[in-house]
Amino acid sequence: MSNELQSLLDRVASTDPATAKELRRHVDALQSRRQFGLNFERHTPESVALTGRSILAGDKVRFLPERGETTPESVATWIVTRIRGPKEARVAELIDPRTKMESSRLVSDLVFVADFRDPIYPGLVSTGRIQRGGDNKPFHTVINAENYHALEAMLFTNRGKVDCIYIDPPYNTRANDWKYNNNYVDPGDNYAHSKWLAFMERRLRVARELLNPADAVLLVTIDEKEFLRLGLLLEQTFPEARIQMVSVAINPSGQKRDGAFRRSDEYLFVVSFGRAEPSPLVLGPEWRGGKSTSTGKIRWDGFLRSGTGAQRDESPLKFYPVIVSESGKILRFGDPIPVGARREDYDGLNMGEVAIWPIRRDGSEGRWQTNVTTAKRLLAKGFIRTGRFNGERTAVSYLKMGEQNKLAQGVYGAYTLGADGYVVVESAAAQGNRATPTTQWNLTAHSAADHGSSLLRKMIPGRSFPFPKSLYAVEDALRFFVADKPGALIVDFFAGSGTTAHAVMRLNREDDGRRRSISVTNNEVNDEEVSLLERGLRAGDPEWDSRGICERVTKPRIKAAVTGRTPEGVPIDADYSFGDEFPMSDGFEENVEFFTLTYENASLVELDMAFERISPLLWMRAGAQGRIISERSDTFEVADTYAVLFSVDAANPFLAAVEGDEGLRVAYIVTDDEPQYQAILGQLPSGVEAVRLYESYLRTFEINTGRA
Known part of the structure; x- marks a missing residue:
């Protein structure tokens, strides 16, 4: 029985014991009925404190800790009723929505709070760019944000277009694993499992809308703490999918478990949608512990x-x-x-x-x-x-259809059309090595200690991250599903140290692919939080933010991977050890853009006064390639893959400019007039997606609020 329900019964019992007794009998009867499947409390919707977001009247806020205090910001939420005073010392008048108590605080001592049940209107601010892949290669994107809100933003940019989601969520095993409503969840909390399930379900439900239902895969890693509950949650959230669990050895020496066997593996849930399935690949001897599914010779x-x-x-x-x-x-x-x-x-x-x-x-x-x-x-x-x-x-x-499918999946290796015009496959020796592995993966390359933590130390010396994945373990998991998709889009919304983006870059180098990744991570300060608070620092201060996950680990690691140099500018003194082996100092011919998620005012968006923040989302929706149209024009602008018509009065020259533009994917039309929009839509080149601004943008997030 929940604490809230128990409290209500106690209140009834104080005035009407007989009624309370009868209510308790009915409650006990209801609780004795167990539904088949996973049951858990969904708890109070999550909220997140957003440092850096300006405070306005009507906002929900919390108090930041006093300088030198070691407790985080308060849990209580207040409503800003009015802001007064000079700019350098503004004061917010506040009211407690529960008790109606009034108070006031300096605006600089407050932090904005976003509840997940409230609509958000996201924007992006660039915090850096690396371009080594040339103008014709798309950009990987790294977003510093609360991942639930970042997922909602991607519903505007990538709904139904994602080929693969790979996530390594918190395992719910440590006291500093993850936060729920501003507090780290202790494993001993009676509601730890329930909070974790509510936390995961909210994100998985949004992620579901990003995946291509006809051909996509969700990959989720987990250990024994939550694998049973996660399995049931995946079944309930994705009833149409095919779900399999793989055991992956990640620690040859094993991790100590008190009173139990040493833990040497973790689990990988594979959730397949539509026609997605693992492609048979050329596998080395370590993989071939089971029977190959390949006959080794194409059948005519x-x-x-x-x-x-x-x-x-x-x-x-x-x-x-x-x-x-x-x-x-x-x-x-x-x-x-x-x-x-x-x-x-x-x-x-x-x-x-x-x-x-x-x-x-x-x-x-x-x-x-x-x-x-x-x-x-x-x-x-x-x-x-x-x-x-x-x-x-x-x-x-x-070739019958089955053989045609195997050919497309790469079972028989590379193939060409011979002089007589029919298929010629690669050597029988190469064909014979192609297989789909068993559900037991035990490879030296997958050791997290050797190819996760150790690799990270070489790339970004002096910067640690708890339990990073082996680069090669992530690369192998992805390869089975995107090897035959050189233009795949891969999302990781628990990006951590950035291993998934790094793995995608390696896959691109192996086959000259154009795959791109979207990585989402927050900028939480974990192990140093107390010491920074003792020094009088708090979230939002430049030094505090520089110690967060995104700024200290994720961004430097991805930059080091691309450039081949440590954050200090020294060439990385190590080689990649498996698969495509080459010096890390070579880097990659890839492009990356780094962003921070912002929260925009819907009224300003509707009035076309927030284009600069919205513009990266338009670029992402068009494929994240080439330049971003970052400033509005009086007429129109045309970039590499998209165009924006700011004034319908310029429709004719706009249509003339985009006519015959083979690289154009999306045309954004800023207008409140539906007939004008439809008239322009009908004259766009064939195959170009038309999006009406800002109606489409605003409607996306208004709908999402009801859905969430």
């Missing part, structure tokens, strides 16, 4: 139908000539000849051509496996071929 089946339904009269439209050259190469397919017509009378051949008919071994007339239309498609893709040709006859074979 006979194009001549055998078995039942194989006679000409059973499928007349599949009795037609395969026309080949004098060398036996397939040139084209003739039309089916009418029932009763003799093949000997066929006159559709040119000089030097031979017609191959579906004749069975007993000399009877058979039929081919497909109709002419499908046969033409097979020929165009190289999926049909002839065998040895004696001048009159040759066998015809083709």
Whole structure:
């Protein structure tokens, strides 16, 4: 029974014991009924203190700690009723919404509070850019934000477009693991599991809307503390998905557990949507503990139908000539000849051509496996071929759909079209190494100590991060799902030290891909929080913020990965150890933009007075490539992949400017007039997405409030 319900019953009992007794009986009966599945309290909706956000009348705020105090800001929330005084010493008049008590504080001693049930109108402010990938490569983005709000912002930029989400959420095992409503949750808290589930469910429900329902995967790592509950939560949140759990060895020596076996592995939940499935890959000896799913050799089946339904009269439209050259190469397919017509009378051949008919071994007339239309498609893709040709006859074979799918998945390695126009795959030796592994991963490369913590020390010396993932463990998990998607979008909203973005860059280097990542992390100060408070510092001070996760670890690590240099400018003295091995000092030919999430005033957005903050979201929606249109114009602006029409009076020159622009993906049109918007929409180039500003932006977050 919750504390709130118990308190209510106690109050009733003080005035009406009989009624309280009857209520308690009914409550006990209800609590004895257990639903099938996962039950948990969803608790008070989360809230987050946002340092740096200006305080306005009507805002919810908390008190910052007094300088030198070691407690964080207060838990109580106040409402700002009025702000008075000079700019350098403004005072906020406050009221407690619960007790109606009034108070006042210096605005500089207050911090804005955002509740997750309230609408937000996000913007982004750039805090740096690295460009080593040239103008034609998209940007990875790193966002310093509360991840729930960042996910909501991505509903405007990337809804339904994400190929893979990889997250390593808090495991709920340590007292400084994660915060719920401004307080770290202690593992001994009676509601620790319930709070964790509420925390995760809110984020997973938003993340679900980002994933491409037809072909995407969610990867979640966890340990034994919450894996049972997480499994049930995933089943309840994603009933349409296929869910599997993989055991990954991450600590060969094992981590001590009091009174129990040493812990050496963790779990990876794989949540697959639509047609997503792991691609068979070339695997080294450490992977091959189980049976390979690859036969090692591509199978060409006979194009001549055998078995039942194989006679000409059973499928007349599949009795037609395969026309080949004098060398036996397939040139084209003739039309089916009418029932009763003799093949000997066929006159559709040119000089030097031979017609191959579906004749069975007993000399009877058979039929081919497909109709002419499908046969033409097979020929165009190289999926049909002839065998040895004696001048009159040759066998015809083709790749069935199963083999076509394996080819697309890379089961048979790289392939080309040979001189005769049909598929030629790589060597049988390479084919034989391609497989889908078992659910037990035990690889040296996945050791978190050796290739997580140790690697981080080499890249950003003197800057620690608790339990970073092995770079190669993340890279391998991603590879099974994006190896055949060179343009994939990967999101990590528990980015931590930035391992996922780093892994995506390595995957791009291996196959010259254009995959991009979106990494979200906050700027919490963990281990140093008390010492910084004792020194009179608090959140929002430059020195405090410089010690946060994003500023001290995530950004420097990703910069070091791209540039090949430590934050001090020294070339990284180490090599990548597995897969694509090369010096870390080489860096990557990648582009990265760093942002901080802001909270905008909806009225200013609607009046087109917040474009500078909104502009990075427009750029992200268009693919995060090239320059950002960061300032509004009196007419219009055209960038690499998107354009913005600020004034409908400039519609004609705007349409002339974007006409024939093959790189254009999105056109943003600023107008309150629906007929004008529709008129311009109808004249845009084919394939260009049109977005009306700011109606689409505002509506996204108003709807999201109700959904959340």
